[in-house]
Each structure stands twice: as C-alpha cells, then as structure tokens.
Amino acid sequence: MHMLKNDIALLHRLADTAAEAILPHFRQLPSIENKAAEGFDPVTIADKAAETAMRRVLEEAAPDDAILGEEQDDRAGTTGRTWIIDPIDGTRGFMTGLPTWGVLVAIAEADGPHTGMMSQPFVGDRFFASPEGAFHADASGRTRPIATRECPTIDQAILASTSPRDFDPASRARFETLADACRMVRFGTDCYAYAMLAAGHIDVVVERGLKPFDIAPFVPIIERAGGSLTDWSGNRIGPTLPSAYGGEAVAVGDKRLLEPILAILNG
C-alpha cells in the first residue's frame, strides 16, 4: 500500500476522465435506428468510451497493476494491485435520466479493496477512501471527512435497496420482513445508497446479485467511515473481491444492527 496520495490523485483523474467520456451521452435519446442495433444505446456507448479512456490513463500511470473492468478483458499485473472499475454503476438510473448513477473505481490487494471512489459527475459528488479515512468532496471541491451515524435498533433504521424485484422469491420475502421492521425504506438508490450510509444518512443497505465492480470502492469507504460491509452470512466482503465474491451485500452504519439483520435475512 504505497503512494497513497498519488492513488487518491489518480482516482480523481480517473473520475475526471470518466465524466468527460460519459456526460455528453447522459439524457441523450437513442434514435430509432440506434435502438435497432442491439446494445447500441447511449448508456452502452458511454460505458465503453469511459472504460477505454480510464484504461488508457491506467496504462500510463499504473502500467504494472492489474485491471478488472466491466466491459473489457482483465489485464494481468505484477504488483499485486488490481484496479476494479465500473464506468457507470446504475445503468437503469442513467437510462431514465436520473442523477443517481456513479463511476466506481477501487484498488484491491490480497485483503480486498483498500482505496476507492464513487463519483457522480452530473451532481458533482465524490465519495472516496484510503486506509487513512473516508471523505466527501462536493461540486466546489470542498472535502470533508464522513462518518456513519449511530442507530442501535432496527426500528430506528432507514433501509435502502435498489429494487425489491432484484431478489429471488425467498430472499425477497426476507427482505420484506426486514423492511416491515425498519422505520423507512428507500428504493432506486444504486451506488448512492452505500455512499449515503457512509455519510450518515442511511443505516442499512441490503442487496443481492451484485458484481465485484458494483461494490469494490465501498469496502474502504464504509469501513473507514465506521460501518461494516459483509455478505448475508456476516463475512467481510473485502477478502472475497475480486475473485470469490458471491454478490450479496449487507451494509450497516452502526455495527449493532448487523446481528439482528442477519437473523432476519437468514430466518
């Protein structure tokens, strides 16, 4: 874990690069002709253009590190460091013109991601973490540390999840039981849910079917902000990324919530 300051500078540079590639395509409607050719739509174009541009930056700035991206083949490295990149997390938000998608980048070593960033370039939000701490930078560039909030019991908790329809029937039933027990439920959150949990506005995020790209930066962001990020059995997600991740996530801002939530999800 060397050159931490350079890593954060490089995360900001990658976020700038992705923004430049993506924003011209946001809220652009595909023509009827474009729609006919499969996959040839604004989100796919933006996703591919951003990943290509981000890989070009990494080839120059971190040529010996491995790269794991959503759109293109993995690149092997020699340093033990892997860059995990998702140019557009939340494609449904992007497609519907909502400013809820994000650019995700993380750096993982043997124990999982230790540095990462979520950037929402249309809004100007950046959430990031190194082993030194977790931070939010706003549209003006003002940066402040973030921390999860206290929430000792489920009945006080705000729960977030992208869609209850993303669960299989059995896990959906357990999710609904949890939702009934919480104070409030918010859907349609994508990557913002994890960022807002780290910043103290959401108490619990429960999802399934995630890919390593979808969650990697939130390992350091949530852990450094004081919360925990595990699978539905309570195992830290970090060490399973990128190779052995099963796609389950339970994020809590207050660790006292973890045990009762796991009891419901596995009940």
Next chain:
Amino acid sequence: MHMLKNDIALLHRLADTAAEAILPHFRQLPSIENKAAEGFDPVTIADKAAETAMRRVLEEAAPDDAILGEEQDDRAGTTGRTWIIDPIDGTRGFMTGLPTWGVLVAIAEADGPHTGMMSQPFVGDRFFASPEGAFHADASGRTRPIATRECPTIDQAILASTSPRDFDPASRARFETLADACRMVRFGTDCYAYAMLAAGHIDVVVERGLKPFDIAPFVPIIERAGGSLTDWSGNRIGPTLPSAYGGEAVAVGDKRLLEPILAILNG
C-alpha cells in the same frame, strides 16, 4: 390566463427562493437532541422555511391569488387562480441525502393547473410548462423544449414508481402484473419520474396516495410535452385539482399505452 411570461418569471423566482431556504439544510444531520423533539428535523425545518419564504414572495407578487400549500393554511383569493406549492416533494429522498427531491409549484384555474415547475436545486434541473409548451432548463440556464417519446407497446416501456410498498395489497398486485409486462422498472423516482417522462426518458409512471401538491405542475408539463396524466380510471387529473383529487396517477408519454395499462390496473 394572463401574463404568461410574468408567471414563468415568478416560478423561477419562487424556485430561487425555495433553493435558498432549503439547501443549507440538505444533508445536515439532525442532532440527537433535535431528533427527540418530534418533527424537528432538517427536512421539516427546510420545508417550513421554504414555504414561508415562497408565500412571502406571492403575497407581494400575486396578492389576490389563492395559495394552497402543504405546511400552512390555505389562503383564499379573488382572481380564480390558485398557487399550489410543495417546497420539498420526496422527503424520503431528502432525508437519505439523495438528489431526487424537488420543489413543486403550479398555477391552477377552473380546469386545473395550466402552468407549473419542478426545480431540483442541488442538481440544477428545472422542468416547467405554460400553455405555450414544456421546457427543461439545466444548471447553466440553457433552456430547451421537451417532449415525450414514442412507445407503442407495454413490453417496450420503462415504468417508474416511488415504491411498491406505497400501494395497498390489491393495487400492489396489479402494479406487479404491470411491472412484469414492462421492459424495465425503476423505483425511488418521486417527482423526477414525471419530469423524466415529459423529457422522453420514462414511458409510464403509476402511483397512488398522492396529494394535490405532489402532482399539480406535472399536469401542464406532461400534457404540453405530448403525454397524458390521468387517474386509474382514465380521467384527466387537471380538473380534479386542487379540490377533488383522489390521489391516483397514471402518466404515459405515448397515449397508445393508456388503454392497455388501465386494463391491467383495473383487471
């Protein structure tokens, strides 16, 4: 329906006024002490401060019009015009720090709202309509006309709704049937769903339990953009606002979708 240009200028002024009152409270965490006093939280403070400030503007600029606001008593008028204001639509989005809430203002006469605006000040989006057309203004102030998109069949449609948990069991079952028939479903959308339908990024919005404040500006915005906004029986919402609105909404961008959707919702 006089002084249309002045009405739009006044909508922008009200949006500015609301932004100034609300933004200092967005993403501010309530202290433990504040939490204890019921309702004394950032969203309530911001909601009340914005409505007070907006009413002050209207008292000077439109002293003879009626006002219907969420937080304070109705004000009677003598002109036949009613300002319908909701300083923060989407309080769950506001509470969770997501940039998906909006400031809603509409002007209604006997046939319903004919002029209205949704403003999202953190993002810088404004969607508005007069009887002359529907428009989007971005953060830089660039304004362009908006229009709904073609979508002839349900299987091609993107459906949006704030939460499936907002429905009673019978209507939820029908909503899920509709969701199964659509190409994609997006939750957590609040007022943005109606704006994005008007701008051609979403095809259908189905909700229940709305208040007149939640929907008023979208009558002119959606109708002038080429879509329709009705209750679950297919009746135009406009004439029922503000006094006889039952809280149901079906918005479609392409009117060919309306009949098959109503068949499912009433099936």
